[in-house]
Amino acid sequence: xxxxxxxxxxxxxxxxxxxxxxxxxxxxxxxxxxxxxxxxxxxxxxxxxxxxxxxxxxxxxxxxxxxxxxxxxxxxxxxxxxxxxxxxxxxxxxxxxxxxxxxxxxxxxxxxxxxxxxxxxxxxxxxxxxxxxxxxxxxxxxxxxxxxxxxxxxxxxxxxxxxxxxxxxxxxxxxxxxxxxxxxxxxxxxxxxxxxxxxxxxxxxxxxxxxxxxxxxxxxxxxxxxxxxxxxxxxxxxxxxxxxxxxxxxxxxxxxxxxxxxxxxxxxxxxxxxxxxxxxxxxxxxxxxxxxxxxxxxxxxxxxxxxxxxxxxxxxxxxxxxxxxxxxxxxxxxxxxxxxxxxxxxxxxxxxxxxxxxxxxxxxxxxxxxxxxxxxxxxxxxxxxxxxxxxxxxxxxxxxxxxxxxxxxxxxxxxxxxxxxxxxxxxxxxxxxxxxxxxxxxxxxxxxxxxxxxxxxxxxxxxxxxxxxxxxxxxxxxxxxxxxxxxxxxxxxxxxxxxxxxxxxxxxxxxxxxxxxxxxxxxxxxxxxxxxxxxxxxxxxxxxxxxxxxxxxxxxxxxxxxxxxxxxxxxxxxxxxxxxxxxxxxxxxxxxxxxxxxxxxxxxxxxxxxx
Numbered sequence: 079x080x081x082x083x084x085x086x087x088x089x090x091x092x093x094x095x096x097x098x099x100x101x102x103x104x105x106x107x108x109x110x111x112x113x114x115x116x117x118x119x120x121x122x123x124x125x126x127x128x129x130x131x132x133x134x135x136x137x138x139x140x141x142x143x144x145x146x147x148x149x150x151x152x153x154x155x156x157x158x159x160x161x162x163x164x165x166x167x168x169x170x171x172x173x174x175x176x177x178x179x180x181x182x183x184x185x186x187x188x189x190x191x192x193x194x195x196x197x198x199x200x201x202x203x204x205x206x207x208x209x210x211x212x213x214x215x216x217x218x219x220x221x222x223x224x225x226x227x228x229x230x231x232x233x234x235x236x237x238x239x240x241x242x243x244x245x246x247x248x249x250x251x252x253x254x255x256x257x258x259x260x261x262x263x264x265x266x267x268x269x270x271x272x273x274x275x276x277x278x279x280x281x282x283x284x285x286x287x288x289x290x291x292x293x294x295x296x297x298x299x300x301x302x303x304x305x306x307x308x309x310x311x312x313x314x315x316x317x318x319x320x321x322x323x324x325x326x327x328x329x330x331x332x333x334x335x336x337x338x339x340x341x342x343x344x345x346x347x348x349x350x351x352x353x354x355x356x357x358x359x360x361x362x363x364x365x366x367x368x369x370x371x372x373x374x375x376x377x378x379x380x381x382x383x384x385x386x387x388x389x390x391x392x393x394x395x396x397x398x399x400x401x402x403x404x405x406x407x408x409x410x411x412x413x414x415x416x417x418x419x420x421x422x423x424x425x426x427x428x429x430x431x432x433x434x435x436x437x438x439x440x441x442x443x444x445x446x447x448x449x450x451x452x453x454x455x456x457x458x459x460x461x462x463x464x465x466x467x468x469x470x471x472x473x474x475x476x477x478x479x480x481x482x483x484x485x486x487x488x489x490x491x492x493x494x495x496x497x498x499x500x501x502x503x504x505x506x507x508x509x510x511x512x513x514x515x516x517x518x519x520x521x522x523x524x525x526x527x528x529x530x531x532x533x534x535x536x537x538x539x540x541x542x543x544x545x546x547x548x549x550x551x552x553x554x555x556x557x558x559x560x561x562x563x564x565x566x567x568x569x570x571x572x573x574x575x576x577x578x579x580x581x582x583x584x585x586x587x588x589x590x591x592x593x594x595x596x597x598x599x600x601x602x603x604x605x606x607x608x609x610x611x612x613x614x615x616x617x618x619x620x621x622x623x624x625x626x627x628x629x630x631x632x633x634x635x636x637x638x639x640x641x642x643x644x645x646x647x648x649x650x651x652x653x654x655x656x657x658x659x660x661x662x663x664x665x666x667x668x669x670x671x672x673x674x675x676x677x678x679x680x681x682x683x684x685x686x687x688x689x
Contacts, residue, residue, distance in 0.1 A: 158205025346392025
């Protein structure tokens with residue numbers, strides 16, 4: 079994985095020293111994404127820069143990469159990994175195309191040279207890339223089907239500026255961090271999720287998943303190249319199970335290709351265990367696995383509806399069964415709190431509080447020995463694992479089910495912010511997005527409701543987790559792959575009726591059937607448990623202390639945005655961890671932690687708030 083950045087201007091010559099420095103400054107600001115090398119290419123009307131994390135063809139895959147054909151020059155900067163590189167390469171070679179490296183970067187660039195913009199239809203992988211066509215004087219941007227890899231952009235005067243992370247955009251002269259009404263509605267209404275395509279900051283946008291953009295002298299063109307297609311599912315139950323098993327195992331095996339050390343994240347849950355089992359069988363040496371926990375968590379853990387059991391027992395079963403070299407990584411409450419601020423800086427936005435900061439700390443430790451990891455994200459969205467697929471009050475809440483009640487977050491706002499149309503903004507985002515869902519005229523009303531929940535999950539909640547995974551892992555130069563996000567698997571499962579996905583309302587019934595014979599029965603039948611969180615009361619105590627310090631500092635920027643008496647009261651109360659205000663893990667202490675992130679975000683970026 080890598081970091082990319084660049085800009086175009088068709089009315090200026092960009093080959094001078096000034097533009098070289100801008101391009102390099104942009105790349106250096108995201109050097110954590112690519113600590114192994116950096117590069118820049120200057121054409122008359124385009125500058126492309128790159129920070130590289132070497133994973134495939136370590137010596138031959140340097141970027142930006144240029145190739146010439148038919149007296150034309152093409153330049154690519156690319157962040158991602160293709161999992162069907164061999165197939166595309168063979169197809170190109172059959173047409174007479176030759177290669178000088180084994181990198182997927184060259185395969186991608188040659189695919190573009192050969193097939194043009196339609197090359198994106200061939201790609202199986204996670205990617206965000208930019209290609210400059212010198213003859214056409216055209217910049218082509220593309221992002222993978224579910225937005226695993228980020229790509230932001232903005233326009234200033236005659237410049238079009240793009241980068242993997244927002245912080246790199248701020249390295250371009252004149253681009254300033256400004257938040258207006260829409261951004262505040264995102265932070266306090268949608269956050270820590272984010273509307274597709276929205277960069278929260280004023281005039282900053284994200285290329286949506288499955289989308290390409292072409293920037294030329296004649297203007298901009300945007301095209302969506304992949305959408306879910308609704309169709310009648312006609313496969314028998316046994317054929318459905320076999321197809322899911324094949325697609326999933328094929329996706330996992332494809333994603334084990336690496337020229338650097340590879341590991342898996344293993345929680346002992348269904349999703350990570352399937353990935354670990356299949357990966358272990360592909361390895362010639364024992365597979366390294368990692369699990370995450372917190373100091374003294376065993377002393378304070380209490381089962382809840384959202385987290386019914388601890389991971390340890392199931393991890394030990396898996397590690398023994400597949401003879402993995404397992405490591406448990408621990409984090410204490412002090413590090414968890416301090417990483418709240420570091421996580422915010424890497425995300426460029428407030429995030430999922432300690433869910434983000436813990437992953438950041440764990441990924442930094444994994445990077446000590448490994449560069450590539452496989453993780454189990456996206457299974458719950460695809461196969462129906464979340465509580466909101468089953469609980470009546472969440473299923474029929476007519477809003478985003480992971481945040482059915484905005485009252486908890488709205489009450490902390492200042493009187494001025496309470497006048498913002500936040501509830502209306504959230505409702506409009508919900509209804510307008512669902513209006514674009516592929517129709518299922520032959521499904522029952524109950525099935526259609528779950529299909530709506532699934533659609534929202536794929537493009538909102540899953541995007542939030544993928545964004546978190548990318549930013550927290552790439553902060554350490556660790557590439558994390560997500561096999562469940564393979565578009566072939568998602569497309570197939572999308573059309574499977576609910577009574578097969580979750581027979582007798584058993585979460586992820588279909589996936590459990592596909593795992594039969596792959597996993598030990600105790601693991602295959604384990605009740606769903608989400609990403610591990612701390613139960614140590616020290617975390618809540620430290621978060622409260624941090625908030626008291628913020629409230630006592632008259633220069634804290636969040637003071638203008640919150641109800642101060644209420645927030646002071648919140649630092650003195652005890653919280654019910656079983657009532658999250660976002661997702662499954664963000665309860666009262668996470669509300670305080672989120673507001674701490676907001677305060678640090680406003681301060682660190684010196685954000686101008688315009689209401």
